[in-house]
Amino acid sequence: MAAPESFDAVVLGAGEAGALLASYAVAAGHRVAMVYREPYGSTCVNVGCVPSKFLIARARVAQTMRTASRFGIGAVEPAIDLPRIVAEKQAMVSDHRSEGLESAKRAERVTLLEGPAHFVSPTEVEVGGRRLTAPKMFIATGMRPDIPPIAGLADVTYHTNENIMDLTEAPRHLIVLGGGYIGAELGQVYHRFGAEVTVISRNPRLVPEEEPETSAALAEGFAAEGLQLMLGREAERVEATTDGIRVWAGTEAFEGSHLLVATGRRPNTDELNLEAAGLVLGDGGVIPVDARMRTTVEGIWAIGDVNGEQPFTRVCQEEAKVAFADAFGDGHPGLERRSLGHAIFTDPEIGSVGLTEAQARAKGLDALAGTVGLDQVEKAELIGETRGVIKVVAERGTRRLLGLHIAGPAAADLVYDGALVLRRRGTVDEIAATIGIFPTLQEGVEGTARAVLRSLGVAGAGGSVGAHDEGGSLACPACAAGYELRPKTEAPEATAGSLACPACAAEYDITTSMPEAPIRSLDAPADSFACPSCAAELQAVVT
C-alpha cells in the first residue's frame, strides 16, 4: 500500500458539522482531507430538514384549503400534484447539494474523497485504499435511521426518511412506527396529502421528550385532524398483506398500505473501526465528548449528531466552530448548551429551549413552571389558532429562566426570546417586563412569564408596579426585576435618590422609608456590579 498522505486535519463527514469545520480550517490556511459518502452533503439537505420542511409547507397549504370554511371561506378538497411537488423538492435539494459540492471542490487546500473511511490508528484512516494521516482528526459522520429488530420487518417493504419523501403518490394508509419528531412531522405531511395515517409508538406520549403540555397539545391536534394515534403499543411483528402491511402490537393488528419506520436514529460509528483509534463508544454507539468536542483520545474530536448530544443542524454547526477553535484557534471555553433550542415543525408547531420542568428537577433545581393556553392569547384568537400552550420554567429563588416551551403557531421563532434570556442567564422578569406589540403571539410568552412571577408573589407582576416592596426588596417598576436591599458596610456616596435599573436601565427616584439602605447590595466594588438579571458586569452610576 502507498505511503500515507499527510494533512493538517482529516474530517470524516461532509455534513453540517464536517463541511463547516473543513471550511474554517482551510480558511485558516490548513490542508484538509474531507471524506464523505454519496450523496454528497448533509442529512439536513438530502433527507432531513430541507426536504421535510419543503413538504410540510405544501401540506399546510392543502390543509388550509381543506379547512377554510372555519374562516368563512369556501373549503375545497385540494388537487395535490405530488409529482410536481416532489420534483420541485428534488430540484431544491439537488441545487443545495451541488452548491455545497462545488464550493468544496473549489476550495484550496481541500482534498475530497468518497468514503467509507475507517481508522487504522488514532492519526490515520484508510479510504478506498488510500491512507490519510493528520495530527487532528474530526469525526462528523452523523446518524442514520435505526431499524428496530421487529420480527418480519426485514421481509417487508418499508420506508424511512431517506426515501419516503420521494413518493409521488400519497400512500392510501401510512402506518408510522415511532412517535418522535420525524414520525410526527412526516405522518402529518402525508395525512395532509391525503393518506390515512396511524402512528404506533411504544411511548404513551407523542414526542415524549417534549414537555407533557406541548406533547399533549400536539396529540390533540393530530387527533382533531384525523390522524390515528396508537400510543403505548409495542410493535412486535410485521407481515405483508395482499395490498400492504400489517403490524402486530400484542393482540392488536394495524393494517396499512405503506410503512414508515421512524423509531430513532443511530450514529454512523459502526464502520469506522474506532477501536484502532482507541475510542470507546457510549450508549447507543455515540462518541462521548466534553464541552469542547474532545473525545477521550487526544487529537480526535467528534462533532454533530455522531456525539449524540443535540442532533439539530444549528447545534452541529456550533459544535464545529467550538472544535475548530479548540483545535486550531485560541482555544474555547466549551459550548454552553443552555440556550440551544430545537423545534418540531408540525401543526401545532413545537419550539423548545432550555430545560423542561422535569429536567430542571432532575438536576436538583427548585423549579416552578407557569403555563398559559393559547386560547388565552388574543392574537391566537384573532387568527383562529388557539390550540397550543406556552410553558415557562424558572428557578424559584433566583427567578432565573430555565426553559421556554411552546406548542402553537411560530413556536420555533417564539422560543428565541427564551434563548436570548437563557444565554444571558437572565430572569423571567426580563420577558415579563419587555413589552411586546399588540396583537402578537409574543404577548402570550410575556403573559406566561408574568404568571410565573405572580405565582412567586412578585409585586407588580400583574400590572401596576410599586417603586419598592416592603421588607428590603425592590422591584424595578419598568421591568419588575427584583433586587435585594441590604445595609451596606461601605455606604456609597449617594444612598438615596435615584436608581437606574441594571436590567432595563429605567431611571426613577427612590422615595423609600429606608434612607440608609443602599440602592442595592453590592458584592463587587462600589462602582461596578454584576446585573442580577443577566450577570453582565455593569458600571453603577449613582446620582
Ligand SMILES: Cc1cc2nc3c(=O)[nH]c(=O)nc-3n(C[C@H](O)[C@H](O)[C@H](O)COP(=O)(O)OP(=O)(O)OC[C@H]3O[C@@H](n4cnc5c(N)ncnc54)[C@H](O)[C@@H]3O)c2cc1C
Ligand atoms: C427527517 C429529518 C428532519 C430533520 N429536520 C431538522 C430540522 O428541521 N431542524 C434541525 O435543526 N435539524 C433537523 N434534522 C437533523 C439534522 O438534519 C441533523 O442534525 C444534521 O444534518 C446532522 O449533521 P451532521 O454533520 O452531524 O451529520 P450529517 O449531516 O448526517 O452528515 C454526515 C456526513 O458523514 C458522512 N459519512 C457517514 N458515514 C461515513 C463514513 N463511514 N465515512 C465517511 N463519511 C461518512 C455522510 O456522507 C455525511 O457527509 C432532521 C433530520 C431528519 C432525519
